[in-house]
Amino acid sequence: GNSVTQMEGPVTLSEEAFLTINCTYTATGYPSLFWYVQYPGEGLQLLLKATKADDKGSNKGFEATYRKETTSFHLEKGSVQVSDSAVYFCALYGGNYGGSQGNLIFGKGTKLSVKP
Amino acid sequence: GAGVSQSPSNKVTEKGKDVELRCDPISGHTALYWYRQSLGQGLEFLIYFQGNSAPDKSGLPSDRFSAERTGGSVSTLTIQRTQQEDSAVYLCASSLYRGDTEAFFGQGTRLTVV
Numbered sequence: 001g002n003s004v005t006q007m008e009g010p011v012t013l014s015e016e017a018f019l020t021i022n023c024t025y026t027a028t029g030y031p032s033l034f035w036y037v038q039y040p041g042e043g044l045q046l047l048l049k050a051t052k053a054d055d056k057g058s059n060k061g062f063e064a065t066y067r068k069e070t071t072s073f074h075l076e077k078g079s080v081q082v083s084d085s086a087v088y089f090c091a092l093y094g095g096n097y098g099g100s101q102g103n104l105i106f107g108k109g110t111k112l113s114v115k116p
Numbered sequence: 117g118a119g120v121s122q123s124p125s126n127k128v129t130e131k132g133k134d135v136e137l138r139c140d141p142i143s144g145h146t147a148l149y150w151y152r153q154s155l156g157q158g159l160e161f162l163i164y165f166q167g168n169s170a171p172d173k174s175g176l177p178s179d180r181f182s183a184e185r186t187g188g189s190v191s192t193l194t195i196q197r198t199q200q201e202d203s204a205v206y207l208c209a210s211s212l213y214r215g216d217t218e219a220f221f222g223q224g225t226r227l228t229v230v
Contacts, residue, residue, distance in 0.1 A: 036219075043207075043221040043222060043223050043224065044159075044207070044209075044221040045220075045221070046218045046219070049218070089158065089159065093214070103149065103161055103164040103172055103175075104149060104161070104164075104209070104211075104219055105161055106151070106158055106159035106161070107158060108157065108158030109158045109159070
């Protein structure tokens with residue numbers, strides 16, 4: 001079945017540091033890929049998405065590129081801020097291809113703490 | 117409504133009792149999901165409703181768990197004979213069409229089984 005694996009946290013960075021959170025997936029067909037973010041005390045919200053290979057999703061300075069050859073969708077930001085402290089979830093929607101699950105599947109989440 | 121609404125926000129129940137958790141999705145959204153979020157476990161998929169299709173129940177952990185969605189709108193997740201390991205935050209999300217459109221999450225119901 002479909003699955004998402006993302007790097008374990010927590011990740012602690014200083015302000016203005018470069019961020020990478022790795023995410024790889026296993027899926028049948030052509031999934032859509034997402035990053036969701038959960039800020040402290042808030043609900044999950046979509047950060048960015050990419051729906052086909054080589055697409056780049058971007059939002060709030062974060063970027064992720066859909067790499068079919070490496071089945072990856074790593075999240076990056078060039079200069080993190082204290083306000084980026086949150087839990088980040090990589091997710092996959094497999095559609096209804098060849099028996100794959102037509103639901104939205106999440107990784108375990110990576111907690112990011114940014115220190116001033 | 118303005119967003120996905122879940123009730124109650126907190127529920128404490130005794131082991132062995134049944135509980136019902138409610139989700140009001142965004143009006144017009146055809147897809148509805150239930151997840152369970154346990155500390156350190158990420159989001160565990162439970163069940164997925166899409167329009168009038170049969171729900172995908174593949175994530176329900178046992179036959180004590182069931183869910184229904186009435187009239188393509190409100191959904192209720194029922195846990196029978198609750199166990200302590202059922203303690204978690206139960207999240208509901210809805211999206212306009214299928215899962216490749218943005219999913220909007222409720223604030224969740226924190227269930228504590230004592």
